[in-house]
Amino acid sequence: MLPMFAPFSRWLPLALVVLAALWLRTHDLARRPMHADEANQAIKFGDLLEHGRYAFDPRDHHGPTLYYAALPIAWARGQTTIASLDETTVRLVPALAGTLGVLLLFALASPLGHWPALAAAALMAVAPASVYYSRYFVQETLLVTFFLAALICGQRWWRTGRPIWIIAAGACAGLMQATKASAPLFAASALIALAVVVRARPASARLTRDLVLALSAALVVAALFYSSFSTHLTGLHDAIATYTHAGGRAAAGASGHEKPFWYYLSLFGWHREGGLLWQQLAFALLAAAGFVVAFAKHQKILRWAALYTLLVVVALSLTPYKTPWHAVHLVPGFAILAAGALAALPFRPLALAVASGVLFLQINQTHLAAFLRPADARNPYAYVHSSPDVRKIRALADSALARAPGATIRVISEEYWPLPWYLRAVPAAAVGYWSSPPADCDGALVIASATHAVAVRARLHGDYHESYLGLRPGFLCVVFTPVTTRP
Amino acid sequence: MKRSRLSLLLALIALTSAAQAAEQVPLKLELPKPLFAGTPRPIQLPNLEKPRSGKRPDLMVPAGTVNLSKGKTVTSSDPLPVIGELTFLTDGDKSGTDGTYVELGPTPQWVQIDLGASAKVAAIAVWHFHSQARVYHDVVVQVSNDKDFKTGVTTVYNNDDDNSSKLGKGKDLAYIENFEGRLFEAKGAVGRYVRLYSNGNTSDELNHYCEVEIHGSVAK
Numbered sequence: 281m282l283p284m285f286a287p288f289s290r291w292l293p294l295a296l297v298v299l300a301a302l303w304l305r306t307h308d309l310a311r312r313p314m315h316a317d318e319a320n321q322a323i324k325f326g327d328l329l330e331h332g333r334y335a336f337d338p339r340d341h342h343g344p345t346l347y348y349a350a351l352p353i354a355w356a357r358g359q360t361t362i363a364s365l366d367e368t369t370v371r372l373v374p375a376l377a378g379t380l381g382v383l384l385l386f387a388l389a390s391p392l393g394h395w396p397a398l399a400a401a402a403l404m405a406v407a408p409a410s411v412y413y414s415r416y417f418v419q420e421t422l423l424v425t426f427f428l429a430a431l432i433c434g435q436r437w438w439r440t441g442r443p444i445w446i447i448a449a450g451a452c453a454g455l456m457q458a459t460k461a462s463a464p465l466f467a468a469s470a471l472i473a474l475a476v477v478v479r480a481r482p483a484s485a486r487l488t489r490d491l492v493l494a495l496s497a498a499l500v501v502a503a504l505f506y507s508s509f510s511t512h513l514t515g516l517h518d519a520i521a522t523y524t525h526a527g528g529r530a531a532a533g534a535s536g537h538e539k540p541f542w543y544y545l546s547l548f549g550w551h552r553e554g555g556l557l558w559q560q561l562a563f564a565l566l567a568a569a570g571f572v573v574a575f576a577k578h579q580k581i582l583r584w585a586a587l588y589t590l591l592v593v594v595a596l597s598l599t600p601y602k603t604p605w606h607a608v609h610l611v612p613g614f615a616i617l618a619a620g621a622l623a624a625l626p627f628r629p630l631a632l633a634v635a636s637g638v639l640f641l642q643i644n645q646t647h648l649a650a651f652l653r654p655a656d657a658r659n660p661y662a663y664v665h666s667s668p669d670v671r672k673i674r675a676l677a678d679s680a681l682a683r684a685p686g687a688t689i690r691v692i693s694e695e696y697w698p699l700p701w702y703l704r705a706v707p708a709a710a711v712g713y714w715s716s717p718p719a720d721c722d723g724a725l726v727i728a729s730a731t732h733a734v735a736v737r738a739r740l741h742g743d744y745h746e747s748y749l750g751l752r753p754g755f756l757c758v759v760f761t762p763v764t765t766r767p
Numbered sequence: 768m769k770r771s772r773l774s775l776l777l778a779l780i781a782l783t784s785a786a787q788a789a790e791q792v793p794l795k796l797e798l799p800k801p802l803f804a805g806t807p808r809p810i811q812l813p814n815l816e817k818p819r820s821g822k823r824p825d826l827m828v829p830a831g832t833v834n835l836s837k838g839k840t841v842t843s844s845d846p847l848p849v850i851g852e853l854t855f856l857t858d859g860d861k862s863g864t865d866g867t868y869v870e871l872g873p874t875p876q877w878v879q880i881d882l883g884a885s886a887k888v889a890a891i892a893v894w895h896f897h898s899q900a901r902v903y904h905d906v907v908v909q910v911s912n913d914k915d916f917k918t919g920v921t922t923v924y925n926n927d928d929d930n931s932s933k934l935g936k937g938k939d940l941a942y943i944e945n946f947e948g949r950l951f952e953a954k955g956a957v958g959r960y961v962r963l964y965s966n967g968n969t970s971d972e973l974n975h976y977c978e979v980e981i982h983g984s985v986a987k
Contacts, residue, residue, distance in 0.1 A: 657970060668873075750968070753971070
């Protein structure tokens, strides 16, 4: 090959992988209806966007970075009010972070060699869990990306000893902490794995100074976010109190999210549900082969990835509370291990063929999970997901208020998310939420859960047309629409 | 004398035939096992049939009514379903378990059963999906001798209250799926083809069918 084309042949594949990752994460972002958790966080972000208000809630919400990261995207898209905000804007935050994560994984895996690192990046680019939750307005993808960034900066500091890298690593660790309270689990797992695998000393001659710098950077960054950039100092206390609340919830017993030990690993296995096949067996087997290679060969990055992944798998699996978005934390480790297995194959064409086969199967699953059936109850990543029916609410509300300006839209249900998101453009005075039927149930539009429908109907005056709307699979609501507009 | 006896005999035959034609018997349906797993969320929707205790009231149909659709050809607006086969609609298996229902894509979709000859349809029983409490939207059931449903169409049921399927606004009540299926009274509608529309459901955008039974007799 001519030397002038070498950079192209070397970097063009990486550019293509990153572009593919970007497309998979940003294409048709509004396709899936908003999950209750996404809607709740988007409404919270709307308050920050519209009024500049943010206060960390240690009881029911994760860290602040997700909301602050959405600000520049909303501004860039010309959205300054909650009414103008849309799904694409908020989901672009994890989408862009997820794409950056692919690039970071390439850098992290580079000690394996250029082509294996590229394979690792490609495997993460198309991994169903990574793609799905990069299109989902929750903190998990952001946490993975900050984690990878912290590792890269730490890696650079280890080699060069330059303080700027350890400060950057500390800042990334601070961003992790400001993203989700579970950050220490991943940081601790990474450090334990590092301590076991790496015996050599880092290049820096001033370890204590550098560690103080890293810790300071982490604390400053986390404090800035939790204090809402010094406008809500109680947030600093709450950042610690969140662990007390989490502990209290764990001690209280069943949360409804308890799952068996093997739940996370089963997501990388093989199962059929309702005629749909969910499998990542080829990827999982390749990662398992990489695990063996890690201990057969003396490659530190592989051994580190094996040990780190093992620790995270065990920690997550031992925790009774399990949700599928935690699976994204396993993907980078699996991808590095799988790339290690590919690198260990004796012939490059064979490695290429295996990689192509695994990528094809993974893309097929991602297509099914993120594009074909993104809100389907059979989709293992669509966890207690909203029904597509919720999209009808906006049109129903608009026509109800057009018929009866000044009247109220009532939502009477023990569970109502994501409806506030779909009613975000309705003036606050024109919509109300009740967890049980109030004395006066009449309104321009009344949405009642199946549980309350009979009681609500008994309290309505005049004629109402009734139709049905699914909040999520198995949770039905009755929509009461006045047949004639009353004064 | 002979002529009057003959007239009497003919009159008797006619009366007997008329009596037989008018004789109504309960439609016997074979029901699958209920599939709701665990304790279903209590559902008391006032616009639906009131919750019953006991069996569904019998639907009276003319004596001699049989299931005309078993094994008959099914076509659809979604000719290549992702899950299942169109033949599942008329294969007699209404259990509702995986591998026994067909899943049609999102947006309004229809299925059509060709009875092979014009028939007098007494009742149509439909099992969309009965392993979860859900309501299918814009359910419309029509009978016609025109396979394109452009002429001579009898609408047996229509709950498309906002005419989103462009088949006319319907006033029938929506209903929650369960193992009993939904029984539509066709009142002797005549046609060779039966077409059923739906437009997603309260759980997802897809359209499902476990089984469709068309009960009636061949039109003379």
